[in-house]
């Protein structure tokens with residue numbers, strides 16, 4: 001989501017005549033895009049602000065330092081008081097104001113929530129050959145632990161035809177993959193059109209581009225959507241389905257709207273229709289009230305589903321959310337200990353599932369250069385990373401590779417043939 005926000009900011013600023021530099025020592029304007037979902041990310045961005053403030057004191061330092069994104073929306077004006085080196089605080093719905101604010105040279109916080117869809121912002125496409133298209137913004141779910149509805153505002157969906165036009169443009173420009181983005185893509189609704197129909201139409205217009213989407217809420221994950229994934233060959237066989245906990249009681253306290261059994265039955269529905277689907281999840285350890293037994297349910301859920309990949313976190317308290325101040329908080333040390341157990345269990349599962357690919361063939365989209373000279377990085381339809389020793393492959397090309405090894409989520413591959421797109 002924030003990569004896409006950075007793209008929007010680039011598009012808006014480039015259109016206004018500003019030019020990007022990667023070197024913060026020579027920049028006139030420095031922008032930070034912040035995330036408020038977890039305390040750790042917020043602490044890091046605020047730490048970075050303190051570092052950048054020292055650049056202001058040097059001759060030729062930046063004339064404007066701006067904090068964008070969800071932390072800006074969360075704290076607004078307060079940040080200007082706390083960080084004297086900070087000039088602008090701009091929330092996620094106010095990026096169109098950036099050029100005017102930068103030119104005005106004022107110190108200001110513009111962070112209110114608006115019905116902003118960012119239509120007609122030129123797409124810079126820096127992540128070529130992968131592209132992101134936002135289909136909806138905001139969230140109305142108010143899960144007990146989550147700050148997103150407070151900083152990104154209410155749900156609003158973009159126009160069906162604008163999304164399709166953007167996808168067609170990406171296809172014309174030779175992109176290899178488009179990811180449809182939304183806090184909860186299943187909540188997409190535009191004049192009676194829901195997400196399964198949108199996905200189907202996008203797949204039709206995408207030609208040979210791969211199509212992904214993120215994020216799906218398990219309570220809204222439907223048979224109709226599964227049918228589109230199964231029927232459309234260019235919709236990737238990959239679903240990110242955040243479960244958060246394996247305990248029905250904790251899920252109830254979180255306000256997630258499904259039980260452990262509901263979740264498992266959605267996974268079964270998906271695997272029945274798309275047998276080789278790659279499923280990833282988010283799970284947190286130590287939500288308030290999580291007993292040892294609840295925690296064991298999370299461990300057994302990881303094992304039962306055998307996720308290909310999981311993003312695992314310890315519960316992080318966010319002010320203003322319902323969970324903040326809930327009774328029976330789990331001590332920080334215990335949260336961390338539980339997180340380590342989840343990580344250890346999942347590491348084994350990920351490795352086991354990745355190794356099943358070794359010796360087989362996969363189609364990959366070459367996405368860029370690897371860490372070592374001559375290496376290329378590709379992604380499979382399941383979003384697995386494949387490292388190739390093939391300097392002749394250009395980003396954007398599709399290739400069939402033989403998987404020769406696996407280390408966690410990263411695989412090694414050798415080129416069999418370049419595919420006709």
Ligand code: SF4
Pocket residue numbers: 139140141142143146147148149183184217
């Ligand atoms: S659905 Fe996702 S974004 Fe919305 S409140 Fe719940 S966790 Fe946050």
